[in-house]
Amino acid sequence: MARRTLLWSGALAGPLFVLLAYWFRFEAPAEYRTSQSWRPEVIMGVLYPVFGAFLLSRRPGLVVGRLLWVIGLFAAAYWLLIPLSRLALIEGWPGAVLLRWTASWLFLVEFLPLLMIVSLLFPDGKPPSRRWRPVLWLSVALIAYNVLYAWLRPVDFRVGPYPAVNPFGLAFVGRLDWIHPHVMEPITVAVAFLAIGSLAARFKAGDPIARRQIALIAYPLLGTAIAGFADMLWKEIPFWLFATLTCTAVTLVPVALAVAILRYRLYDLDVIVNRTLVYATLTVILGAVYFGLIFVVSLAVATQAAGLFGALTVGALFQPVRSRVQLSVDLMLGIERDPYRLADRLSRSVQRAEDPSAALGAAVRSVRRGLGVSGVAVEIDGSVVHTDGLLADKPKEVPLVWHGEPIGRLLLYGRGRADHRLVGVLTRHVADLAHTVRLLRVSQETVINTREAERRRLSRDLHDGLGPTLAALALSVDTARVRLTTDPEAVEPSLTALRERMTEAIGDIRELVHGLRPPALDRLGLLGAVRALASDLPEPRVDVAADDLGELAPVLEVTVYRIVQEALTNVRRHAHATSAEIRLTRTTTHLELVISDDGRGLPRQPNSGLGLTSMRERATELGGTFTIASRPTTGTTLTTRLPLPGS
Template structure:
């Protein structure tokens, strides 16, 4: 380690754990004091509820449990420490109230009781005024979205504690705390309430911003908190708005620290999107049903009772029952689109994927992932991953891709957290998306094959050019150079030594003839001259006449051929001549039949032909399978270069070579 390096010592790494455990122990001890103190003070269950001992104890225990777990595993995340602080604030109030009640019963000094009451009144407001807004603004990674607003929340947090701590309403009857303010400060307290609402709003806005900017992991964490906040709001609305709900609805608040703890440490525990989807759906349904019922009751009560003298409750119930399911279906679609994307609308999903086809396979996979809100998508061909999007989870599902009945690859889908298998709606959408994905994969494969073909063509062309250069340089070049020198020598000796000049001219003629033969050989290697002079049928007949021997007859059938591309004509000639040569050399055939024809009627009255067929059959008595050699490999390669096929082998009546060449080749 260099002098500039730094490392965390075991003692430095241990102190956050020790501190978190100590704070958690304080909170647990205070909750224990609250429970035992309530029993000692003789408080009834109703009194404990009315003095908020039960609710403060519940929050004083639940917040530290989440806080100690987060601080233990993520000591640098301030959310854990804020949860511990919030829990200690509630636990302190929960512990002091029973002690003060016991002091009143046992006649403790009034100053001591008032001191306890003052501490109880000032302890819990910090949880609501400071800790909870900061938790919302810093969740889940501890980094603020709005740094200045966060510091504004910290600076103004004492105002809420001042409002609650100086309130003249005593925690214990008959013993008001110290620092009580009796002046009329309603405008100030109204501003404090507005400040508290603004701080909470900033926290919620920060969560929304994080959700929009975050990746799949961050959004899943935020959904846990959103689920908890939604449940808390559902049960706290009667408490805060209607003001007629029982006190125990406050027991929903511990859901928030529980959700935060799971989100930070185990956000993949289950698919929270499914839970949130159903919660939002039925919360909206409940609100719609309640609002509809209240509105219809009010309307029908004023109309039906006055006009028809009928009761309204039965009619309202019937109307709600009839309209409930359509509303449920519509709301389910809205919520599912937010949480699960377009899986309920396959046409929309296919349209989104189709619009991204021009961006390549990575863009298509990203469109699939976004359309179905999936954590991971990948594309594999031949067991090779060619593109991927997202982080792969533990459970994967594979969708095969086929084109023209041939498997061209597969799409690998990462299952959402909490899902054990792919759901029916997701499967239906993915199977529908498999068609455009198969087309895209096939198109990419064709593009890659075309590129490889172009590269092979360039390589072959350059190799052929290099061979020609070598033949010209090493073969024809020296011969022509020698011809030049001998012509000069013969000219110099023409007067002084005519005999020697005549001999040089004779050698010059022989070497010139050799050079001409070399030139013809090179030209023949490029393209047989007979093809240009005699055409395909005539060139094959010429070669057949050269190979005929006594006892062997070669029959060439090639009438009515259409105009052939140069490449097809040369390949057909090479294949036919090679097959004929093999039959002459390696079989005891007495008759060889060469038949060349194109698709369609020879009279050319039919549409243009698509393939040229070359058949070379002999009546030789060769036994066993043909051994592959240079000739057979050459015929197959010439056909494959044009996209055709060549089949060669023995038959009961002799040997046969059949080649099919597409006429679209150029």
């Protein structure tokens, strides 16, 4: 709590320093005011602490977030010290020379680290590789050198007739003035661009997501370096052009950094946009109130009293104005913080879903947005059925209970507005949907198992009942034909035709029985039936490897048998393979079937024929997966993973 308070206090201090800087600027006599009314530090002081505090509150320890926060505060302090030190020197305040001395070098610890350190440590807080560590240490050394040079350089920071000689200046440092602009400054510029070049190394070694992240941040940093060093490289650059280019570049840096993180689901984009709009609007409103009150009060009382009255008024208005601005921004972005209105919105989104599973998915998305967390998952009976967002770090577990019966868990990842009221209201709705999905899964499994059991019963009845009966009839007809002694010429053709029809009926019945449930499964079991399929033909040679499969549900046995049957048919007809292998593995949650051959593989654009479609449909019908891996001349591998009941 203390750390969070410190972070957001710093985020508020940055804009406040910027406002005070303008106040002190107008407090100085007009002839001694600085001509620079706008610099990049204004943008950095307002934006960087807010972005840094937000990132650190969501992900403690984020190095880039810490750098943004510190750099922003240094920038705001530098912009404040410029007019404050001038006014202090004119008014003769104690310590005015030290303030003037600090203002002469403070910009170095916000501009150079932004270019050198942020570039080298984005996004994971480490250099791209060990080879870049010397560049990191060289960057730190150059920053320290530039600061030390500014500390010890004998110079007069005077304001008009008011002198301010550097109290720490050393004469020998002044004699080295020719080295700094001609040697050390070019080295500093070169190392800064080299540090930015480290992003190219990350880009080359990164995956597609990392490359897009790096591309987003590389352009603003490069633009900041070019704009920031423009006055050094081009001495005659107009100040307005320098300020415009630099302000634009430094504004894009935190925006690009946020997009680089948020675009790939590390955080939620609407939260960053929400907070940015809230605090930017708050800064504008309170700034207008502050300066308006100062103007009005200064007409009647002393200037110092006007400033104190304005500061007290802004402090008193901060919380109520923030609440109203937050509410307005929430309404504009469609964010609801009231738990009951949020539950009503969740219900409406669920009602538009096509089925209970889609409704649960919509509810999960609504929960993630409503709570502002980075990821949400719903677990039913130990199995995760729906997820949304980034599932990282250790989740907060919320039990899902339906009428006193535990049915699963709601897993919340990341830190958001997960207060008890919101979680409690939303969890009840999610529990209802999870119970419905659970019933649907159980009913689907029951239907499949019941159907398979019925097929098995029908197979047994047809095989053991009607089949033998028809066979007996055929035998009776044969006997009658043999014993027939009278008029054989008239009876013989009829009996022969009847015999043929009976034989066909018996064949049809046997095919029907085989289609419902292969008899080999009952006689040999799954493993024996698979080995029988493998040994049907001598070519190609098919090896079968399997662990102890234990007792399996009938529906699993039939599915595996049919997939093996279809796959071996394809191998023998199309693969031109010399050998194939069937592997059956049972884990605690899945039954895995892998069929591989050393044939010519699938064509580059294979047609999804009836066989492949049938195998895929059989696997997905049970909630499993079916994948094909194939390369020309190296064979084909089919992998099927079927969940075991209760997993």
